[in-house]
Amino acid sequence: MLDALHYPFIQNALLTGTFVAIIAAITGYFLISRGLTFAGHALPNIGFAGAAGAVLIGVNVVYGLFVFTIAAAIGMGLLGKEVRDRDISIGVLMTFALGIGLMFLALYSGYAQRVYSILFGTILGISRNDVKLTAISALITVGIFLFIYRPLLFSTFDPLVAEARGVPVRFLSIFFLVLVAVTVSLSIQVMGALLVFTLLVGPAATATRLVQRPLWAIFIAIVLGIAYIWISILLAALNGNIPVSFFIATLAFIIYLPVRFLTPVHRRRSISHS
Numbered sequence: 183m184l185d186a187l188h189y190p191f192i193q194n195a196l197l198t199g200t201f202v203a204i205i206a207a208i209t210g211y212f213l214i215s216r217g218l219t220f221a222g223h224a225l226p227n228i229g230f231a232g233a234a235g236a237v238l239i240g241v242n243v244v245y246g247l248f249v250f251t252i253a254a255a256i257g258m259g260l261l262g263k264e265v266r267d268r269d270i271s272i273g274v275l276m277t278f279a280l281g282i283g284l285m286f287l288a289l290y291s292g293y294a295q296r297v298y299s300i301l302f303g304t305i306l307g308i309s310r311n312d313v314k315l316t317a318i319s320a321l322i323t324v325g326i327f328l329f330i331y332r333p334l335l336f337s338t339f340d341p342l343v344a345e346a347r348g349v350p351v352r353f354l355s356i357f358f359l360v361l362v363a364v365t366v367s368l369s370i371q372v373m374g375a376l377l378v379f380t381l382l383v384g385p386a387a388t389a390t391r392l393v394q395r396p397l398w399a400i401f402i403a404i405v406l407g408i409a410y411i412w413i414s415i416l417l418a419a420l421n422g423n424i425p426v427s428f429f430i431a432t433l434a435f436i437i438y439l440p441v442r443f444l445t446p447v448h449r450r451r452s453i454s455h456s
Contacts, residue, residue: 194313195305195415195426201320202369203381203407208327209365210386211400212358215338220269221258221359222382224276225366228254230375231283233300238286243300244315247370250279251363259356301374305415305426316368323364334358335396377427381407384434391438391445410434 213222232250233243254275261271299307308316327334337344337351345351362382369378385406389399414429 189419190310191307192415192419194308194310196412197313198308198316199305199411199415200408201316202365203385203411204404205320205323205327205365206369206381207385207389207403207407208324208400209362210382210384211390211396211403212334212338213362213382214386214390215396216355216358218359218362219383221255221272221362222366223379224258224272225251225254225363226370226375226378227276227283228279229363229366229370229378230300231279231286233370233375234283234286234290237300238290243370244312244367247367248364251367252360254279255359255363256356259352259359299374300370319364319368323361326361330354330357374425374427377431380427380431380434381410384431384438385410388434388438388441391441406437 210222213219229247229251232246232248234246235250236243236246257275258268258272261268261275333344333349334354336347337349337354341351365382366378369381385403386399388406389402392402393399410430410433413433414426417429418424418426
């Protein structure tokens, strides 16, 4: 298995996957804490439309992903403030984007593999230029998260008090959705539009069940995400017929399931002993 590390395409996949796992873990933590998991599910589907449009006009898929997901993120933030209104707005935007994506596919007459890669990911086919683009985008995104970490955390857990103290809660909400859009755009290369939700939510969901402190939860989510990516890429290299996304989704489920059922018992014992 370790012999596969000498191949350039495996190295590209591991580097890209590592960067994506880091930003997906950070984004996923806040996505869960802010109750925006539906947005995390919708944005990959909206990104699919952008990627299909990019394929149709012959430009890099990432550019189409960025345009559609960022525009949708801003629309979600502006159209819905209350939970019910927000979810309705997200659902309407998602279905509209899926319709556009299907139209793009109907107009596209090229090689079907490009469309398949949008849905299921092509991490083992990532070029060095894709690695550079992902690395730059990931580093910028992490830097922005570090800059807004404290006000974002404050507005996540106590938005009323944060707003009373002058924190721009509405702006942060929209800005965070834009960061989610960037993360989704980068993650689709790894997981594909159908399974991006796994990488966004899986590691973070497990981490938040294990620890309560935000920084520790984010750290554990990053470690889990990187582990899922590396193990899955190496397994896929040994089993060429099975996609990387299958192994990532399976690992995320296998790890989360026992944590989900065991942590309530652990917390009850902790409370009883305190």
